Amino acid sequence: MKAVWNAKVGFGLMSWAVASYAVTTAMFMLIFFPILPLVSYLAGWPFGLSILISVMFFVICNFAKRDHKVSISIVPEGLGFCDEAAGYERQDLIRYEDIQSIRVRRNPFFRSLVINLKERNQRFSLSNVLLPDNFLAGIHAHIDVKS
Structure with a gap:
């Protein structure tokens, strides 16, 4: 019997981290390069929350990935x-x-x-x-x- 790294959970966490990073990047682009008048809706706590969630997912993803071998x-x-x-x-x-x-x-x-x-x-x-x-x-x- 062997205990190994769980690839399904690891890759799932990685996909959530990338998705949260994509949302944060899109918000950044809409705030600092305004195409639509969404700055008043996205600036402030929504953008800060998006950054916090992205950082948390990348930290969790790195902990989940560290023992993959x-x-x-x-x-x-x-x-x-x-x-x-x-x-x-x-x-x-x-x-x-x-x-x-x-x-x-x-x-x-x-x-x-x-x-x-x-x-x-x-x-x-x-x-x-x-x-x-x-x-x-x-x-x-x-x-x-x-x-």
């Missing part, structure tokens, strides 16, 4: 953490006896898998995760048996 798989000795992003390329084995807790953190847009280790206060995470149905149950069964 990360995968976590269950292996007999523990969990295999693999990051294939350029410049990060690493593969770690997380032994079951080293795991303090594993949980799925949810926010309004995507889920994140967080693995805390007992020693060295180390944390592994995978943002915007797509989990198989029994992934967490399988890990908790191994952790309980090893403890």
